[in-house]
Amino acid sequence: MFYQNHINIDSLKAAQDSLRTIAEKSNSLNTVTFDLSKIGNDEIILTVLGYGIVFLALLILYLFFANLTKLINITRKKRLKAAGKESSDKDELPISGETTAAISLALALQFQEAHDFENTVITIKKVQSAYSPWNSKLYGLRQNPKY
Amino acid sequence: MEFIEQLFNGFWQFFQYTGFANVTFGHIAMLIVGSFFIYLGIAKEYEPLLLVPIGFGILVGNIPFFEGVGLQLGIYEEGSVLNLLYFGVLKGIYPPLIFLGIGAMTDFSALLSNPKLMLLGAAAQLGIFFTYITAITLGFTSQQAAAIGIIGGADGPTAIFLSSKLAPQLLGAIAIAAYSYMALVPVIQPPIIKLLTTEKERKIKMKPPRAVSKSEKVIFPIVGLLLTTFISPGGLPLLGMLFFGNLLKESGVTKRLADTASKPLIDIVTILLGLTVGASTQATTFLTPASILIFVLGAISFMIATAGGVIFAKIMNIFLKDEDKLNPMIGAAGVSAVPDSARVVQHLGIKEDPSNYLLMHAMAPNVSGVIGSAVAAGILLSLLL
Numbered sequence: 001m002f003y004q005n006h007i008n009i010d011s012l013k014a015a016q017d018s019l020r021t022i023a024e025k026s027n028s029l030n031t032v033t034f035d036l037s038k039i040g041n042d043e044i045i046l047t048v049l050g051y052g053i054v055f056l057a058l059l060i061l062y063l064f065f066a067n068l069t070k071l072i073n074i075t076r077k078k079r080l081k082a083a084g085k086e087s088s089d090k091d092e093l094p095i096s097g098e099t100t101a102a103i104s105l106a107l108a109l110q111f112q113e114a115h116d117f118e119n120t121v122i123t124i125k126k127v128q129s130a131y132s133p134w135n136s137k138l139y140g141l142r143q144n145p146k147y
Numbered sequence: 148m149e150f151i152e153q154l155f156n157g158f159w160q161f162f163q164y165t166g167f168a169n170v171t172f173g174h175i176a177m178l179i180v181g182s183f184f185i186y187l188g189i190a191k192e193y194e195p196l197l198l199v200p201i202g203f204g205i206l207v208g209n210i211p212f213f214e215g216v217g218l219q220l221g222i223y224e225e226g227s228v229l230n231l232l233y234f235g236v237l238k239g240i241y242p243p244l245i246f247l248g249i250g251a252m253t254d255f256s257a258l259l260s261n262p263k264l265m266l267l268g269a270a271a272q273l274g275i276f277f278t279y280i281t282a283i284t285l286g287f288t289s290q291q292a293a294a295i296g297i298i299g300g301a302d303g304p305t306a307i308f309l310s311s312k313l314a315p316q317l318l319g320a321i322a323i324a325a326y327s328y329m330a331l332v333p334v335i336q337p338p339i340i341k342l343l344t345t346e347k348e349r350k351i352k353m354k355p356p357r358a359v360s361k362s363e364k365v366i367f368p369i370v371g372l373l374l375t376t377f378i379s380p381g382g383l384p385l386l387g388m389l390f391f392g393n394l395l396k397e398s399g400v401t402k403r404l405a406d407t408a409s410k411p412l413i414d415i416v417t418i419l420l421g422l423t424v425g426a427s428t429q430a431t432t433f434l435t436p437a438s439i440l441i442f443v444l445g446a447i448s449f450m451i452a453t454a455g456g457v458i459f460a461k462i463m464n465i466f467l468k469d470e471d472k473l474n475p476m477i478g479a480a481g482v483s484a485v486p487d488s489a490r491v492v493q494h495l496g497i498k499e500d501p502s503n504y505l506l507m508h509a510m511a512p513n514v515s516g517v518i519g520s521a522v523a524a525g526i527l528l529s530l531l532l
Contacts, residue, residue: 036284043283047276050526057378057522058269058515064370065262065363072360097355097504 169211173430181205187330194330200418201326204425222426233423239311241420242304243388248413250392251405257510259363260356268515270459271481272523274299274452278444285440290314293527295441298325299448300520301484308385309524313531319427320438324445332487336453337495340479343457349499351474353508368394375522382525456481456512480509483516
C-alpha cells in the first residue's frame with residue numbers, strides 16, 4: 001500500500017521542528033532592551049555623516065539647477081537680442097493657478113478626445129467588408145461544376 | 148477489518164499534509180492580517196495596487212502545510228516556484244525595475260521650477276537616521292538598524308533594496324511595514340502637520356511654478372545621475388534606473404520605451420514584488436518580537452520624517468522673502484511616498500483655503516524625497532556592507 005512505503009510521519013514532524021528552530025535562531029532579536037550605551041562613536045559618525053551627505057547631494061543638485069535656469073535665460077535673451085527680437089520676459093509672467101488649471105484641463109480633454117456627453121442611443125451599424133477576390137465565393141467555385 | 152484500518156491510516160496520512168493539521172495560531176493571525184490588507188485596499192482604496200497583491204501574498208504565504216519534506220511549496224523552500232519569484236526580492240532585482248517605471252512616470256517640472264524645494268526632500272530623511280540610532284539602542288545590529296531606519300524614507304522599493312543587502316532576515320517585516328505606512332499616509336501625516344503648523348502658515352499661498360523648458364528636463368536626469376551617484380555610488384541601481392526612466396520620458400524620442408517602463412513593466416514587477424513580499428511573511432519566520440518592534444520603529448521613523456520636512460520648511464521661511472515664502476505643509480511631502488503625501492498636503496491646503504492649490508508645489512519635495520531616500524540608502528550601503 002502507498003502509505004506503507006511512505007516516510008514516517010514522526011520523522012517528518014522532527015524535520016519540521018528543526019526547520020522552525022533554525023528560523024527562530026536566525027532571528028537575532030527576541031528580547032527587547034533599551035540601552036543608550038550601545039550608541040558608540042561609529043553610530044554617531046554614521047548618522048551625522050549620512051544625513052549630511054544626503055543634504056550635500058541635494059544641495060549640489062539645487063545649486064546646479066538654480067544656476068542652470070539663470071544660464072539658460074541669459075543665453076536665450078542674448079539669442080533673442082541678436083535676432084533683434086524682444087526679450088522673452090513677458091512669457092514668464094506668473095499665471096494664476098485657476099488659469100493654469102483651466103488650460104491644463106482643456107489640453108487634457110483635447111489630447112484624450114474626452115467628452116462629457118454620452119449618447120444613450122445604441123445603434124448597430126451594418127458592417128460591409130470591401131470586395132476582395134480572396135474572399136469571393138465566386139472564385140472558389142467552378143463555373144460549370146461537373147459533379 | 149484490515150481494509151478499514153488501511154483506509155483510516157491512508158486518510159490519516161493525507162490529513163497530516165492538509166492545512167488543518169498544520170495550522171498554528173500564527174498562521175491564523177497572519178491570515179487575518181492578509182485579509183485586513185485586502186479589505187483596506189478594496190474597501191478603503193488605500194494604495195490598492197500595493198495592498199491587494201501584498202494582502203493576497205500574505206494569504207498565499209500563510210497557508211499551513213507540512214514543511215521540510217521536500218514538497219517545495221513555501222517561499223523559503225529552495226527550488227519552489229515562490230522561492231524562485233522571491234529571488235527578485237532577495238537579490239534586489241525588482242526595486243530598480245520599479246524605479247525605472249517611476250522615473251518614466253515622474254514629471255520633475257515642479258522641482259525644476261523651484262529647485263530650492265529639493266532641500267525639503269533631504270530634510271525629510273531625518274527619520275531614517277533618527278530611527279537608525281533608536282534601533283541601535285534597542286539591540287539591533289548596525290546593518291539591521293539601517294535597514295529598519297529606511298522605512299522612514301517611505302519608499303517601499305528602497306526599503307526592500309537596502310534590507311535585502313543589509314538584513315535579509317528582516318526583509319519581510321521591513322517591506323510590510325514600509326508599504327503599510329505608505330498606504331497609511333493619509334492617516335499618519337495630517338495630525339503631525341497640524342501639530343507643527345499654525346493656521347496662518349497653512350494658508351500661505353505660494354507663487355505659481357514657472358514653465359520649465361525641454362532642455363532643462365532633458366539635462367536633469369543626466370546631471371542628476373552624475374551628481375548623486377558620484378556622491379553616493381551605493382544608490383546606483385536605484386538612481387541609475389530612476390534617471391534612465393526619466394530620460395526615456397523627457398527625451399521625447401523613446402516614447403515606446405517610456406510607455407513600456409511606466410505601464411506594463413512596472414505593473415508586472417509590482418505584481419511579483421507585492422505577491423512575494425506578502426508571501427515572505429510566513430508565520431513561522433515572521434511572527435517574532437523583532438517584527439513587532441520593526442513596525443513600531445517604522446511608525447516612529449515615518450513620523451519623524453514628516454516632522455523633519457515641515458520643520459525645515461519653517462526654517463527656510465525665516466530666510467525667504469515674503470513673496471517667496473513656502474507653505475510649510477509641503478515639507479511633509481519630502482518623505483517621498485509619491486504621490487500620496489503630496490495629495491495629503493493638497494487636501495489639507497484646500498481644507499484651510501479652497502482656493503489654495505498646493506499639489507504642484509508639494510510634488511517638488513515629493514519627487515526630491517525619492518532621490519533623497521535613494522541617496523541615503525546608497526550611503527548606508529556603502530558604509531555598512
